[in-house]
Amino acid sequence: MANSKVALLMRVRLRDGKRIYAAPVVTKNGKFKPLNAVIDGKVEHHPEGVYVLRYREDGRLIYRQVGSDADAAETAKLNLQLELRRKAPGAKAVTLPVTAAVLRAAGSPTPVALPVPADDKRKSRVQESLTSLRDSFIKKFAYGSADTIYAYTYVATEFVTLVTKRDKNTPVDLDESDVLAFDRHLESKGNSKTTRASRYGYVRCFLRHCGLNPSRTDDKDETSGVVSAPQHKKLKAKPKLAVETFNEADLQKLYAVSSERHRMVWMAFRMLGLRDEELAYTLWSNIDWEHRLWLVRFKPAGSFPWNPKLGWKSKDSEERDIPIPDVLYTELKTWRNKNPKSHLVFPTSGGQTDIKLLKALKSDWRNAGLNCGHCVGCLGPKIECGKAKLKTFRSTYLTTMLRYVDLRSVQALAGHSDIATTQRYLAPASQAVLQNAANAAFGSAT
Structure with a gap:
């Protein structure tokens, strides 16, 4: 018997050498903070850590390592949940279209039928209108500081407005081209690459809210996510800008x-x-x-x-x-x-x-x-x-x-x-200091 409940954990090494499983850190917008775990109530960065999926199958508790990439781990969790749901007793074949790529892969405009438990909340979201999902998304996530409220509200409103003009009305209609079009839209409004990368994070959060998997780890697998791995890497990349200071x-x-x-x-x-x-x-x-x-x-x-x-x-x-x-x-x-x-x-x-x-x-x-x-x-x-x-x-x-x-x-x-x-805030020494250091190091050389 398969249980579809899957927990995403991190396996980390403590200072005393002991290895433990810990909960990964989740940010306010629902994303995992890469290689950060909660240890004794405090956030710690563990570059040596690996993500692990914990689940039960045939009564046995299983731990499966899925690498050190947070996005890949999250995708692996979703895929495993789907796999376990297919094995669950009483699973029904319900309409659960994941992306427009799924429809193209099936060679049919009709949604793909996947076996999932009848009480799965995600099955209905992909059928809802994007405008209603936008409103529920803002209600759920837009709280806290004024900046946080603005960010969630602005991105959800602008994204839905844009894709609606592209004749996309439900989550099943969305594909990679819509996300790329939104990035170009932000660029045309003067948004920097750093700002666009941040707002891409909010778009991913909205896609999850719509019942979709935002990105896929394997570009050849067109059914596991909206955005391909290469494009995801480009969209989330932030330029390493010089640190600005006041004089x-x-x-x-x-x-x-x-x-x-x-x-x-x-x-x-x-x-x-x-x-x-x-x-x-x-x-x-x-x-x-x-x-x-x-x-x-x-x-x-x-x-x-x-x-x-x-x-x-x-x-x-x-x-x-x-x-x-x-x-x-x-x-x-x-x-x-x-x-x-x-x-x-x-x-x-x-x-x-x-x-x-x-x-x-x-x-x-x-x-x-x-x-x-x-x-x-x-x-x-x-x-x-x-x-x-x-x-x-x-x-x-x-x-x-x-x-x-x-x-x-x-x-x-x-x-x-x-x-x-x-x-990042370590400023290099001035040219004069470097010159003096060079003279001190090699001044006596012959």
Whole structure:
């Protein structure tokens, strides 16, 4: 007897050499974070790890290794589930079209009949209209920060609008050409390759919601996914861009034109390397005045008086302690004395979380005369320079700290689960430093 329940796990090696099975990390948009597993409640990166499928067959518990690629592992899980469903007693042949490629492979416009249990929820989704699936997708996934809500809503709306114009009305109609057309559509609207790769991730999430397998691992297998392996690799690839940083002269100009609150916010970003939500959701109770530490901590439901149900977690679920420089510590003391009743360190005038800090930065950047004058943002109606980014404060902090502290310590300060991410911020030595090093190494050579 076959049980169609399949669990996707990771087999990892701990520091003591012991090997265990652990749950892989799933991001907010439903994707697996490559080679990251949850160990004792914490996220850990395990490059040596392999994905494993656990299932039962004839009463025996079986573990099957499926490699180290997260997408391939997920596809293998779906294929195994389908295989086990075919063997399940009482399985019915129901209409379950997977992609348009399935129809072409069958040589018929009629859906392919596959044996799956009658209660399988996916069997009905591929028959639903894309507009209704778009609405249910947004309702299910578009929650949390304003950026997350916008991303899910925008991608689902734009994708369905585009494919509808291509006479595609249900998931069964979709194929690789639709996904590629959406990528070209985003490019025509000025989206960078990095942005398009991120939005491809949301498209994959939407395809799963529609009951489809987003991609296939073998280009010769036209029935296992919407997007072929080579195209999937191209669509998800992000260019390795140079790390952008602010120079101190521009920051001083920015501070000079900003309000007291905004000046404090920009200084905190610059000197602590926080992500935008990490700063926005910080409570005064998260500052350790005695040890001069900024504590990045999870916020359970009940932490915010204006919304008892609201909670918050940092990216990668990384809690950490960040030293507060003396100059910022003094400013924070003064700011606290001026705002004794606030719960948040930098709340809005209504006392709630400020989720519009990027808009404020672009306004202050423009007022400081720092707009470049030639990017798409500067030439647009809002005159918002593309160089004014909150994440550039973070990269400036990390590149600065790496001049004084070792790589592992900066990884901990940044909250990176993978040290390779921190390595991106290692700036090469200047030409003068390299010249001096060369002279010191070979100056005495004859």
